[in-house]
Amino acid sequence: MFVKNAWYVAGWSHEIGRTPLERWITGDPVVLYRTEGGRAVALEDRCAHRLAPLSMGKLVGDAIQCGYHGMTFDCDGNCVRLPGQAAIPKAAKVRKYPLVERFGWAWIWMGDPARADAAAIPNFFWLDHPEWKPVGGTIYCKSNYFLLIDNLLDLSHETFLHGSTIGNAAVAEAAVETEADDTAVRVRRRMPNCAPPPLFRKARNFAGNIDRSQVIDFSPPCYAVVDARAVPAGTNDIDNGIEWRVINALVPESEGTTHYFWAVSRHFALDNRELDEIMQKGVVHTFGEDIMMTEAQQKRMARPSADPKHVTIKADAAPIAARKIVSRLVQNEASAAA
Template sequence: MFVKNAWYAAGWSEEIEAAPLPRRILDQPVVLYRGASGTAAALDDCCPHRMAPLSLGTVEGDRLRCGYHGLLFDCAGTCVEVPGQATVPRWAKVRSYPLVERWRLAWIWMGEPDAADPDLIPHCPWLDSPDWAFSHGTVTYGCNYVLLVDNLLDLSHTTFTHKGTIGTESSATNPVTSTRENGTVRIERQMKDAAPSKLYQACGNFEGNVDRWQKIAYEPPGNIVIDAGAVPAGSNDRSRGIDTRIINYLTPETGESVFHFWAFARDFALDDPAMTSFIKEKIEVTFNEDKRVLDRQQEMVTARPQQRLFDKQADTGIVLARRLLDERLKAEAHGADA
């Protein structure tokens, strides 16, 4: 089940160019393209004439021409030309999706168009600020997006799954506090006098142990920002520490696959492209370690639909998050009924 009335990251702005980009979102085929005026648009990737994918077509000005019989559509999905005939018939219309670019991402609204309020787009200033630099990328997992939400909300897994990059003993052993504030679940872990991870060591050049924190904020359906950082143990000195935001926007491709648009923002080495590349490489290793587990986990979940998933104590945040998501799904279903 997908939340439909929400802004989803459809792609990085840099991905959307004149060449039409097909992308399946909430199990619907979407074509993204950028017109000559610079505006990005999203249409149903299916010509109403014969159901050819519009993504095989070409952009002309701000319009998209089907590559099969040449029907021409504007960015609102209205057909403006059917080659070989003088008039455009009524059926020649394709669904368009609201698309807004902000924070270097293109946000799509797959639900009721009237509800597509741009003020609801997740707040992500770290990707568009002179005080932060960031690495970023996209990973596609072969699992339902909720399994990836679970993954990102319980960082105790980093100890076991990511020994070579971001894992340390302390993530598994230190407890979390989980709270719900209106539409957000917050999960926090403090790790005092703990060994830094290999990644932190490389980023912060710490000489000994550190005081670390992980503050996760989850908003349904799949927006997770992690405020994480470290200072030398006992120092309480931010100027000698590192501050990061791990930003995660999850967009279901299908019921069993999900796009993970991620960014890792930092408050240090702002003008250092080597640091940007280094972090990108390490995070990609890390998320592919997750993918290795999650894709197989989905296979098990699919094969055994009756088997319960259990919760351990550190899963309190996940429990709150699932409840919040369920409420959102139910509210949307109720609204659809009303």
């Protein structure tokens, strides 16, 4: 069960072009393409005739022609051509999804189009602001999206899972503050006077220990942004420190699979190309470890005889609060529909 009345990242803008792109989002098949004028379009990827994927067809001008029997739909989803038949049945249409491009991502609204308000798109300005330098990518993950949200809201795992990049002993031991309301969850962790983890040392030449902090913001349905900072211990010297945002869009493809769109945008050494590469490699390696773990969890949770019982600890406060927010939204949509 997914929240439908929400903006999801459907893809990077640069992925959408004149070749139809199939992407399943919250269990529904979507085809993405660009009109000749350059506008990105999202339609239901299921022909109105015999349900063939439109993404297997081809673009004819701004319309898409089904690759099976040639029924053709304009970018509003209306059938405009039916080979061998002049009268087009009323029902010959496919669903059109609201789609907005912002910050280099294409945002899709999977619910009631009348409720799609572009002002509700999260403000991820770090992705295309001149004072920030992002690296980013997409990872396909064979686990439920909430295992990835759990992962980001409980970063104590960095100590154990990410020792070669961003983990140090301080993360797991640090006291955590969690704040939550009906719409958002925030986790704060301060790690004074700790040893800089390997990726931090590569990004900045810290001579000694650092004061490290993390603020993680969850917003529904599937976003977690990490504000990570480090300064030489005992100083407020951010000019010689690290400040970056890790922007995570955990977009459910199905109950058991996730499109993980990510970016890490830093606020220092913007022109350092070598650092771009170090960051890209370091993050891909780190997230690879996360995916390996959540996919392994998924296998154990999803087997038919699995006992769902598990032990809850203090560090689960934020993941639990986030699940509550999303469950409430899903329930509200279900009762509104009933």
